[in-house]
Amino acid sequence: MKWNKIDITRYLGAQEYIDTLLIPLVPIALEDSEQMNQVVSQHDLIQAFSNEVEKDFTGRIFLLPTYTYLFTTDREQELPRLNEWINQSQHRPFKHIFLFTFDHHWKKHESKLKGNLLWFPAIQSGDLHSNETQKVIKDQVKHVKELVRSYW
Amino acid sequence: MSEKKQQVSRRQFLNYTLTGVGGFMAAGMLAPMVRFAIDPVLQTHARGEYKAVAEVDEITTEPQRFDWTIDQVDAWYESEVTKSAWVYKDEKDDIIALSPVCKHLGCVVSWEGSGDYPNEFFCPCHNGRYYKDGVNVPNTPPSAPLDVYEHRIEDGTLYLGNAKPRGEA
Ligand code: FES
Numbered sequence: 100m101k102w103n104k105i106d107i108t109r110y111l112g113a114q115e116y117i118d119t120l121l122i123p124l125v126p127i128a129l130e131d132s133e134q135m136n137q138v139v140s141q142h143d144l145i146q147a148f149s150n151e152v153e154k155d156f157t158g159r160i161f162l163l164p165t166y167t168y169l170f171t172t173d174r175e176q177e178l179p180r181l182n183e184w185i186n187q188s189q190h191r192p193f194k195h196i197f198l199f200t201f202d203h204h205w206k207k208h209e210s211k212l213k214g215n216l217l218w219f220p221a222i223q224s225g226d227l228h229s230n231e232t233q234k235v236i237k238d239q240v241k242h243v244k245e246l247v248r249s250y251w
Numbered sequence: 252m253s254e255k256k257q258q259v260s261r262r263q264f265l266n267y268t269l270t271g272v273g274g275f276m277a278a279g280m281l282a283p284m285v286r287f288a289i290d291p292v293l294q295t296h297a298r299g300e301y302k303a304v305a306e307v308d309e310i311t312t313e314p315q316r317f318d319w320t321i322d323q324v325d326a327w328y329e330s331e332v333t334k335s336a337w338v339y340k341d342e343k344d345d346i347i348a349l350s351p352v353c354k355h356l357g358c359v360v361s362w363e364g365s366g367d368y369p370n371e372f373f374c375p376c377h378n379g380r381y382y383k384d385g386v387n388v389p390n391t392p393p394s395a396p397l398d399v400y401e402h403r404i405e406d407g408t409l410y411l412g413n414a415k416p417r418g419e420a
Binding site: 116 | 355
């Protein structure tokens with residue numbers, strides 16, 4: 100299920116079946132051009148990843164809008180805000196919380212996160228629409244789907 | 252008298268000619284505009300079109316998954332959407348193309364997706380199951396059979412149209 104009107108209606112009518120929450124984490128940068136390029140690729144990729152995973156498991160996964168934060172802010176400082184998102188989700192019958200990210204800075208704080216951090220090493224992607232990149236992504240997504248299933 | 256009559260008709264002739272040219276020019280300008288205005292209306296019909304999905308000789312009695320893309324147009328976006336079908340030949344040699352979308356809450360089902368249930372379609376989300384013909388196994392979450400694609404065969408190629416609830420296709 101996605102964050103839109105149609106899916107929310109379906110979700111509210113079938114909550115007990117949707118036990119898995121997916122939150123993509125993506126940094127934002129506006130100062131440094133190099134960083135901007137880097138975070139934009141992360142954004143593109145995480146979007147493709149999350150959508151693909153949601154598509155196959157739409158009846159069991161709820162995909163939240165992307166959690167964004169400044170690249171320059173220490174992740175330590177972001178922790179309470181992100182954990183508060185997760186706390187809020189506990190008003191719903193979610194059993195599994197996955198945080199998808201390409202941002203390795205989270206790795207260090209993994210133990211303090213209230214969800215399962217799934218950090219993926221960045222894929223070198225020039226053009227997200229090229230057949231080659233799509234093949235690489237599809238392959239990775241396959242593994243991610245298996246990983247998610249192993250938690251169920 | 253005859254000369255006067257001639258002058259009138261000459262003026263008329265000029266008049267007609269100019270109106271004709273003007274009208275022709277106006278039509279030339281308007282035609283594309285009209286087409287722009289009408290085109291989107293015409294294009295919505297394209298959605299119901301059939302797409303070439305597989306060669307008939309690739310299809311066996313074992314369900315195989317085929318993917319293809321369509322251009323989907325909704326109110327705001329035009330996007331490329333990947334569609335899939337599980338396709339096989341039944342005992343009567345008829346081609347069956349089933350939608351992989353689970354009728355419970357929409358996850359994607361796989362043929363023999365679980366080692367525990369051979370010869371069935373399996374939905375990983377809540378263990379929904381379907382027999383080979385797409386009918387839901389009783390006492391599993393789905394309450395309806397998998398949708399069936401409308402299909403057409405031309406020159407050895409399988410074309411699939413829309414997926415319809417069983418019985419309507
Ligand atoms: S979505 Fe297939 S069994 Fe629930």
